[in-house]
Amino acid sequence: MTSPTSATELHTTVETYWSSAESRDWTGFAATLAEDVVYDLPQTRERIRGKEAYVRFNKEYPGDWHLRIQRIVADSDQAVTWIHFTVGLEEMYAVTFFTADEEGRITAITDFWPEAYEPPAGREHLVERY
Template sequence: MSKKTIADFWDAMSSNDFKFASKWLHPDFEYYMPQTREYLQGRSNFVAFNAAYPAAGQWSFAVQSIISDGENAVSDVKVTDGIRKDRVITFHTLRDGLILRQKEFWPDNYPAPEWRKVWMKTVDAAPF
């Protein structure tokens, strides 16, 4: 059930109607971004935060994978507003069939260090 809930949430996010997407969030929803140490509580703050985000255009979300185990799930999603091209890794905790918590990582791309080129090659997409 958690995998479907997460897939439905990302599908709803693609509508760019963040109030609609918040229907997949538990009333006690909590959101945390460890890289910036930011914490948010509540559906209404989730809606306001996403609506205020300075995007270049409509957001689109391409789910790469969802792994779930009981009330826990992890999603790997490509996110773009037409200019930004990001990858978001989200750890979800569910309660009562809704998303109670999200811990989200937005890793920045960086050039591969030279020393690794002996073993590694650069690719545009994951080969698996």
């Protein structure tokens, strides 16, 4: 049995996952994934199973999209990222949870794409808008 991945190794794997996606390096992207990876999108209730289908999903994603890593937090088998994502002039943020196997390959990904909204009135004196 192999030893668990270290937090540093998983951090590097997740960083490679995102940088490969941004550069459209689908071979490098696929190398971060386990064969049986499962990708979940709770907001749209979609699930993709398997490396080949998941790479194809990303490869065929429409638009001129780009991403920038805001933060990665990792331990030996789980990581979470905060990503700034643009498609044309539209900007959004995503929070993504990763699970890895003992070889450090990503086995599960769950993406959350929250919608921006205006805050309720009455707290202007407490907050700073950006």
